[in-house]
Amino acid sequence: MVDGLRAYGLIAMMWMRSTMTYRASFAITAFGNFAGTAADFVVILLMFAHTEALGGYTLPEIALLYGVSGTAFGLTDLLMGSMDKLGRRVRDGTLDTLLVRPVPVLAQVAADRFALRRLGRITQGLFVLGYALFALDIAWTPLRVAMVPMSVLSGAAIFAALFVAGAAFQFVAQDAAEVQNSFTYGGNTLLQYPPTIFAKDLVRGVTFVVPLAFVNWLPVLYVLGRPYPLDLPRWAAFASPLVAAVCCGLAGLAWRVGLRSYRSTGS
Numbered sequence: 001m002v003d004g005l006r007a008y009g010l011i012a013m014m015w016m017r018s019t020m021t022y023r024a025s026f027a028i029t030a031f032g033n034f035a036g037t038a039a040d041f042v043v044i045l046l047m048f049a050h051t052e053a054l055g056g057y058t059l060p061e062i063a064l065l066y067g068v069s070g071t072a073f074g075l076t077d078l079l080m081g082s083m084d085k086l087g088r089r090v091r092d093g094t095l096d097t098l099l100v101r102p103v104p105v106l107a108q109v110a111a112d113r114f115a116l117r118r119l120g121r122i123t124q125g126l127f128v129l130g131y132a133l134f135a136l137d138i139a140w141t142p143l144r145v146a147m148v149p150m151s152v153l154s155g156a157a158i159f160a161a162l163f164v165a166g167a168a169f170q171f172v173a174q175d176a177a178e179v180q181n182s183f184t185y186g187g188n189t190l191l192q193y194p195p196t197i198f199a200k201d202l203v204r205g206v207t208f209v210v211p212l213a214f215v216n217w218l219p220v221l222y223v224l225g226r227p228y229p230l231d232l233p234r235w236a237a238f239a240s241p242l243v244a245a246v247c248c249g250l251a252g253l254a255w256r257v258g259l260r261s262y263r264s265t266g267s
Contacts, residue, residue, distance in 0.1 A: 003103070003104065004103070004104035004106065004107040005107070007103040007104065007107045007108065007111070008107040008110060008111045009111075011107070011108065011111035011112065011114065012111045012114040015111070015113060015114035015115075015116075016114060016116050019115075019116045019117070020116075026116065026117060029117040030116070030117040030119055030120045031120060032117075032120070033117050033118060033119075033120030033121055034120030034121070034123055034124050035120075036120075037070070037074075037120065037121045037124045037125075038124050040066075040070075040189070040192065041063075041066060041124075041128055044059070044062060044063075044066065044192070045059075054193070054194065054197065055193070055194040055195075055196035055197035056194070056196050057194040057196070059135075060131070060132050060135035060136045061132075061136065061194070061224055061226075062192070062193065062194060063128050063129075063131055063132035063135070064129070064132035064133070064136060064220050064223070064224070065191065065192060065193070065194060065216050065217070065220050066125075066128050066129075066132075066192045067125055067126070067127075067128040067129025067130070067131075067132050067133075068129060068148070068151050068152055068155065068215070068216040068219070068220055069125075069155065069188055069191040069192055069215055069216045070121065070124065070125030070128060070129075070188065070192070071122060071125035071126055071129055071152050072125075072151070072152045072153075072154075072155030072156040072158075072159060072215055072216070073121070073125075073155070073156070073159050073184075073185075073188040074118065074119075074121035074122035074124075074125050075122060075152070075156040076156045076159035076160045076163060076184075077118050077121055077159075078115070078116075078118040078119065078121075078122060079110065079156075079160070080110045080160050080163045080164070081115060081118060081163075082109060082110060082111070082112045082113050082114070082115075083109060083110055083163040083164060083166065083167040083180075084163070084166065084167070084177040084180050084181060084184070085109075085112070085113075085177070086109055086167040086170045086171075087170035087173070087174050087176055087177050088177075089109070090170060090171060090174050090262070090265065091174050091265065092265065093264065093265035095262070095265075096264055096265070099262075105259060106164070106255060109167065129148075133148075136224075138223060138224070138225075139225075144222070144223045147219050147222055147223050147237065148219075148223065150219065150240065150241065151215070151216055151219035151220065151240055153241075154214065154215070154219075154240035154241050154243070154244040155214075155215035155216055155240070155244075157241075157244035157245075157247070157248055158211065158212065158214060158215050158240075158243065158244045158247050159184060159187070159188070159215070160248065160251075161244070161247035161248045161250070161251035162180075162183050162184050162187065162210070162247075162251070163180070163184055164248075164251040164252065164254070164255050165250070165251040165254050165255075166179070166180030166181075166183060166184065167180070167255070167258075168251070168254040168255045168257065168258035168259075169254075169258070170258075171258035171259065171261055171262050172258065172261070183210060187206070187210070187212045187215075190206065190212065191212055191215055191216050191217065194217075195213070195217050195229040196229070200229075200230070203229045203230060204230060207229070207230060207232075211243050211247065213229070214239065214240040214243040214244070215240075217229065218232070218236050218237040218239075218240065219237045219240055221237070222234070222237035
């Protein structure tokens with residue numbers, strides 16, 4: 001693991017030096033990334049121009065859901081956003097060049113074309129999160145204060161597991177990036193809205209099958225003092241780190257199985 005982290009850092013630094021060679025281009029693309037993701041929140045603002053609540057939640061409450069999910073996903077997208085390109089490497093055979101290097105393949109794939117412009121997504125998520133924390137009248141306790149950074153970090157780990165598991169699936173399906181994106185980018189969009197607007201079966205699916213609810217729904221509802229979906233116990237909000245650890249373990253296992261099954265392009 002130490003070798004993998006070191007290799008990841010070296011590859012990421014190489015791409016960052018390349019990016020900062022053209023600083024004006026970096027600034028423009030980073031702002032474009034910021035503006036593009038901000039459009040999602042503008043849609044929510046337009047909704048609240050015609051209503052005072054959505055699914056029983058006010059604008060600051062939904063902003064808290066949005067901010068936690070957006071920041072967590074932004075961290076993962078920055079660190080592992082290249083994982084969805086694995087199918088293309090499998091199809092054109094360029095993955096073979098990574099296999100002959102004395103560096104973990106996962107670190108190489110994750111750090112490949114490290115895009116510093118994705119800081120725009122994180123910045124936008126932090127802005128919305130800051131607005132929500134300022135606008136909400138919450139009776140803060142030490143547990144509620146700790147819950148906010150814990151949910152961001154645990155959510156980032158859960159999203160990272162989805163990126164890795166989706167990449168492992170592409171060893172079999174080859175170019176199935178859109179399937180992976182439906183769980184990663186699509187999951188982030190889903191979590192920007194309260195669970196009360198979705199069908200119970202969907203809420204069960206993202207709680208017990210693909211545990212996206214532990215990214216922000218359960219932790220944020222604990223902070224807000226609102227009831228959980230599906231009548232889950234109150235301690236479920238504190239299970240996010242454990243769920244993240246289990247997801248990462250399963251994703252790592254799926255990656256190892258997928259990599260061992262790889263038989264070069266054309267298989």
